[in-house]
Amino acid sequence: MVSSAQLDIPQAIICRYNKIAAAKTLDPVFSPSNGVDSKAFAHALAQPDDDSLGAPVGVYVHLPFCPVRCLDCDNNTSIAHDPAAIDRYLDNLEREVALTVDTTGSGRRLQQLHLGGGSPNYLSDRQLVRLMSILDRHFKIDADTETSLDANPNNASLSQLALLHGLGFRSISFSVHDLDPGVQLAIGRLNSLDKIRDVFDSAREVGFDTVSTDIVYGLPRQNARSIERTMRNLLDLSPSRISCFAFTRATNERTHQRAIDPKDMPSLADKMALFNSIVQGLSSDYVWIGLDSFAKPGDPLSEAQAQHRLRKNWLGYTQLPPSDLHGFGTNAISDLRGYCVQNHLQIGPWQSAVAQGQFPIRGGVKLSGKDRQRRDAITELMCNMELHDYAALFDNDDQQPSTWTDYARDGLLAITGERMTITTHGRYMLHEILNTSSPAHIF
Template sequence: MVLQIPGVNFDIDIIKKYDIPTPRYTSYPPATELNEAFTASEFEQAIACSNQRKTPLSLYFHIPFCQSACYFCGCNVVISHNKNIAKPYLEYLGREIKQIASLIDTDRKVVQIHWGGGTPNYLSLEQVENLWNNITHHFHFDPQAEISLEINPSYVDKNYIFFLKKIGFNRISFGIQDFNPQVQAAINRVQPEKTLFEVMDWITEAGFKSVNVDLIYGLPYQTYQSFHETIKKTIELNPDRIAVFNFAYIPWVKSIQKKIAKDALPAPKEKLEILKMTIEELTNSQYLFIGMDHFAKPHDELAIAQRNYTLKRNFQGYTTCGQAELFGFGATSVSMLEDAYAQNHKRLRDYYQAINASVLPIAKGIKLSEDDILRRDVIMRLMSHAKLHKPDIEDKYHICFDEYFCQELEALQLLESDGLVSLSKDEIGITETGRLLVRNIAVNFDAHRLTKEQKFSRSI
């Protein structure tokens, strides 16, 4: 069966054929390649090289705390009703900010900030303001900086939303997952429809520049009809961006998912029908299919960046600030520099211990080779722009593309025969059939894939 949607051909037989574990390529090499041999001193050296490049900065701050556990969640979180737990964390986070800021050239401007979690609005307004003041004290902002955070709409009021806008946040994101009460109860994320629309009204009234909402398909008790209602209500909510993620049921990795009954999950056939319906409804409602699982209105920066071929990917997903180098702060956060990645300790105890020892709280990382950097560029162009112009790569890296990637191009010929790509002398193009399977196309350029495939979620 083939369904034609603007920019996408939904060929169920082809999707089933290629529905295999693949990286999401928010980075290359994938995060699974980070290793404990990478040291804090190596990261300091990478920062010194980064200063010489004088690239702008993207900053991520991880707030790991949640008041309750969402059973679908795969994030690194700490569940606690005792909000005093955040006090020492913020103290250590402030010390890490000072550590890293002392290593970064003060002439470099911040063009992007994101607070994620966990639940950033777990923090009190006083804590939010103190953290904000700490950040602005140590870093210089570009006047047009994108400043965003995630919120849980169940734990926020109008005053909180307006305060966020007042101190400087201009973009906001919140998770809906599903409007259906039965699904919400099954994943322990109960959010009445009235609450979601009320929060959206506050965000609109406060004047945030862009609003993103998250949905998840494949959750327990979801049906085609129930998720159709969720999509219709989401369109009525009228966010600027919508992310629709595939639920990866991996209770052997994320033990919290054991609370979800496997027999309550939609069957694979219905899950595909849900995805097909979702893409059709959103694209028919003027949302553009940005890539993989993101949709945006034509005026949104994601859509504009894709049209201008400036859209990139990093550990946070698609980004409009691809020229910036990412520095992550807080437990489990990841930094992504041009030639090195580093991840902080996940456990609070280890994170605190490193900072007390006056060393960067790096648990693992990787130094990228020249081949890694080249392959990353190829993969990210395919993931972000659905095509690659070979001469651009040849001019930038001084290679003959067809010789350097002769084995990869041979592998792509099978995908071409299945209608996923079109190959020409100067270009690799991803077809409308291949857009949903862009990970399967990109993986052919992944030199690390052979030993790591089993660790990734499935393509669809």
């Protein structure tokens, strides 16, 4: 078995931070009890905002459909075998987009568009064309719009990828998780290396600029040898970017994970060592981006990080300037005009709100100016590993000073004068805590 000794992080700290990370959830942020509901959000959207009026925006569309459920899945998705269910979803998506632009004005330029899920490319060609025509009708998508989608390799084909490229997508991320057959069997997610290689080649052939992937660590049956094989195969594929996610078996929240045999799960120390193997395996060919992503040298993210202008929004690391973000579909997050809200998670409540002409919000928060400063400070720390003036972190919250002081006491942060930096140990231990989602996990 792998050992965490090479990292020299005390076992007690590994356990403590894994527990903190496992307990972190976005539920309190989007709880209906925060008082931000559909009406409050509609009111906020209707207020003129001089800063954002006419400025380009980001759009995220959630497409919660997959052919099968992977056992390690943490995403909000449903298993659909009836194309009519996806057609109905698109009907409601069209209503939701219209509801928003009726309030904010149509024709705003998109600086960023991302399709996530689920498996966005589980939609048929006809449905993908329809989806893009809905967005095209209401927003301005041009050659400078950063267009990306997540894709399930098992649903991808040369003709589908050519269609997606023709529809304007320039960046695609094939979700892989792990390339070892034993690990794939344990999570019920079978993607042969030949198939993955084929879809990577096809995406490049049709002209995608960025072909990326992900890797998940902490999966059942992962060990030092399996992760090394996966890393070798991954390097052969030469993805533009690799996002790295931690897996925690959470059987209460995600009952399908009960099918994973707990005896197959790596220990916490092994999990840490697996992450270390990924970092070491990628270090000669990739730049470590923020806390948990990797990009080829020369990639816009690598350059942005080198120039201290890397940012993070709900769609991930970005070199783009901050903008309003509209989220459409179940589970989608909107972050604009000081509000951060999430749509209903399930299709039923989402669709019935939209059918009644209401924003399908399950809950959210209104951020004060100080909250936003604090969020920006945490995000900057995550992106650039340092903060020149950490005072913003300690504003208006009694709990936070002790949290950051704890991190410093445990060697995860270094504080010199007004400057705070994330240490190497901190980069390993804090990414799950600060990054379950973004921006900055809303504290």
